[in-house]
Amino acid sequence: MVAITERLADAEQEDAKLKELLLYRRVAWRIVPLAIICFLFSYFDRINISFAKAQMQSELGLSDAAYGLAASMFFIGYVIFEVPSAIGLKKYGAPNWICRIMISWGLATAALMFAYNQYTLYFLRFLVGVMEAGFGPAILFYLACWFPKKYLARINGLWFLAVPLAGAIGAPAAGLVLAKMNGVLGLAGWHWLFLLSGLPCVLLGLAVLWKLDRDIQSAKWLSSEEKALLEANLEHDRKKVPPAHTSLWRVLLTREVALFACIYFCVKLAAYGLNFWMPHLIEQSGVKDLTYVGILTSLPYVIACIGMIILTRRSDRSGDRKSYLLMCMLAAAVGYLLACLFSQSPVIMMLALTLATAGSFIAIPIFWTIPQSTFSGIAIASGTAAINSLGQLSGMVAPVMVGYINDLTGISYMGMLSIVPILLLCSFVIARYVRNPKVA
Numbered sequence: 001m002v003a004i005t006e007r008l009a010d011a012e013q014e015d016a017k018l019k020e021l022l023l024y025r026r027v028a029w030r031i032v033p034l035a036i037i038c039f040l041f042s043y044f045d046r047i048n049i050s051f052a053k054a055q056m057q058s059e060l061g062l063s064d065a066a067y068g069l070a071a072s073m074f075f076i077g078y079v080i081f082e083v084p085s086a087i088g089l090k091k092y093g094a095p096n097w098i099c100r101i102m103i104s105w106g107l108a109t110a111a112l113m114f115a116y117n118q119y120t121l122y123f124l125r126f127l128v129g130v131m132e133a134g135f136g137p138a139i140l141f142y143l144a145c146w147f148p149k150k151y152l153a154r155i156n157g158l159w160f161l162a163v164p165l166a167g168a169i170g171a172p173a174a175g176l177v178l179a180k181m182n183g184v185l186g187l188a189g190w191h192w193l194f195l196l197s198g199l200p201c202v203l204l205g206l207a208v209l210w211k212l213d214r215d216i217q218s219a220k221w222l223s224s225e226e227k228a229l230l231e232a233n234l235e236h237d238r239k240k241v242p243p244a245h246t247s248l249w250r251v252l253l254t255r256e257v258a259l260f261a262c263i264y265f266c267v268k269l270a271a272y273g274l275n276f277w278m279p280h281l282i283e284q285s286g287v288k289d290l291t292y293v294g295i296l297t298s299l300p301y302v303i304a305c306i307g308m309i310i311l312t313r314r315s316d317r318s319g320d321r322k323s324y325l326l327m328c329m330l331a332a333a334v335g336y337l338l339a340c341l342f343s344q345s346p347v348i349m350m351l352a353l354t355l356a357t358a359g360s361f362i363a364i365p366i367f368w369t370i371p372q373s374t375f376s377g378i379a380i381a382s383g384t385a386a387i388n389s390l391g392q393l394s395g396m397v398a399p400v401m402v403g404y405i406n407d408l409t410g411i412s413y414m415g416m417l418s419i420v421p422i423l424l425l426c427s428f429v430i431a432r433y434v435r436n437p438k439v440a
Contacts, residue, residue, distance in 0.1 A: 020229065027147070031143070034211055036161055038139075038204050038208065040162040044166040046395070047167070048174060048193055048197050049071050049112075055178060060117055060121065064403040064406050067399070068276070068399035068400040071399035072398075072399045073126040074132075076129060076396055077129030078130070078389070079129075079389045081129075081133035082133045085101075095209055095213070097134065104131035108127045109201065110199050111127070133389075136388050140384045148234055156369060158309075158312075161305055165305060168301035171279070171298040173294070175295065176291060177189060257387055259433055260370065260371050263430060264367060264390070264391030265390065266422055268364075269423075270336070271364065273419050276398060277402050278297055281416065285343060285344065285349055300353045300357035304357045304360075307358045308365065321367075322430065322435065322436050325434070328359045331355055332363070333359075335357070336416060336423065337420050338352035338355070339353045339356055340414075371387055401415060
């Protein structure tokens, strides 16, 4: 009799787990696809200047250093307004604020077609950064309001698929636009690139306002029982997090923010080094056709997408965020080193770029599960905003540093080679100071 009772209890427990898993799968299908598309355009609008580089340099007379500065101007505006944007998120709610961000940055991106010298390009890139500030933390905050910690790496991994997808899809698309639409209606190919990547963001912003609910309780497509289960799981997580650092501003001065920001700076430095200079490195290896450059640039991102799905799931199962993050950063360092050493061998260079890209981009979603598990409440928004804004300083450093070193040495890969010791230092910091968060 006892054995039968135990089997029935086990069966009920398994049934409850299955129902919970199916519920979160339905929630994910409601939220994540739109979030991925929005983030895809967000990330592509940051890096589309790398594909326009050759045509813009020719028309506007930009040196590598000037191009690097133009690329970095986005991040100056982004960093300045990132934390203040968290105040708007708190006041207006995530869907409303995300809608505002997307419409304004889409219009600013389209306006880049009007740049006529390096100074107008600097200003417009700065403006895009101002308008996009707060988008990433708003989405991370919104996801954390629906999914408990045990699902976060998987959900983050799906959302952050947009980062390599921006390269995998955007690179060949940008190559086609630059090659085939150059001169259409009297506009240069790079004009069309900015226009066609900016205007869809306006429609996506309106879609966010229509599709995403403000919170769990306002979701009419969930039953009362389902809402209670989602809220109970989140409350279970909140009880496991110490109540400290829940203030919007006090969290900015914590040791955790400083540590995470330093690590994220290095993670994004690796990613942006590839974003802004990979097409250039491929061109320098002997590939001159812009369509082929776009296709070859997309290949490492495709591999990164596959790896991101696999490794974030394994990270969720094991709960070992630290080891996977460390492995990714070491892979990125090795990939960078080999790509630079074998820059005149296209096959070896592409394999090395694939390793560097996979390591750099898979590290991003795994990294974010750690601060999401450290902070609670609105501090998730302010904490991630602070980490993101400080980490995004790498977007200023990477393009300028690589371009300056390239101009100084006259060697196309020396700037990217300088990133390797930074990644190795980051790996040491992770190994020494990062602890795995507790997962319920």
